[in-house]
Amino acid sequence: MSVDQNCIFCKIIAGEIPSAKVYEDEDVYAFLDLSQVTKGHTLVIPKAHTKDIYQTSEEVASQLFARVPKISQAIEKSFKPKGINILSNTGEAAGQSVFHLHLHLIPRYDQTDGFQ
Numbered sequence: 874m875s876v877d878q879n880c881i882f883c884k885i886i887a888g889e890i891p892s893a894k895v896y897e898d899e900d901v902y903a904f905l906d907l908s909q910v911t912k913g914h915t916l917v918i919p920k921a922h923t924k925d926i927y928q929t930s931e932e933v934a935s936q937l938f939a940r941v942p943k944i945s946q947a948i949e950k951s952f953k954p955k956g957i958n959i960l961s962n963t964g965e966a967a968g969q970s971v972f973h974l975h976l977h978l979i980p981r982y983d984q985t986d987g988f989q
């Protein structure tokens with residue numbers, strides 16, 4: 874499994890930086906975003922370090938996306954949102970700030986919860 878020693882998400886997976894775990898299996902880790910856009914804002918990451926969607930193999934992308942229904946259901950159960958946005962930023966111009974591939978799962982409660 875590839876790891877980047879300077880990557881904060883690799884450090885989170887290794888337990889070197891604490892995080893609020895939402896889900897974990899052998900390939901994927903999900904945890905609450907430090908800056909919650911809304912309550913329950915979750916990041917889903919592959920355990921294998923991969924910089925962004927350009928660099929990601931079909932195998933790793935499949936593992937990552939395959940877990941989205943299960944993790945969304947867990948968020949739905951815990952936080953009772955009315956909907957969830959699922960998105961990923963690729964490249965600084967698109968807003969990517971951590972260069973370890975991740976999906977944002979952003980629960981939505983109503984149309985005044987900061988939707989942009």
Ligand code: 5GP
Nearest residue numbers: 881890892905906907908962968969970971
């Ligand atoms: P990006 O801007 O790359 O799409 O998303 C990176 C996300 O990682 C941001 O929403 C930011 O709040 C979150 N983040 C950055 N550092 C940490 C951290 O150390 N712990 C957690 N839980 N989230 C982080």
Ligand code: ZN
Nearest residue numbers: 880883922973
């Ligand atoms: Zn990493």
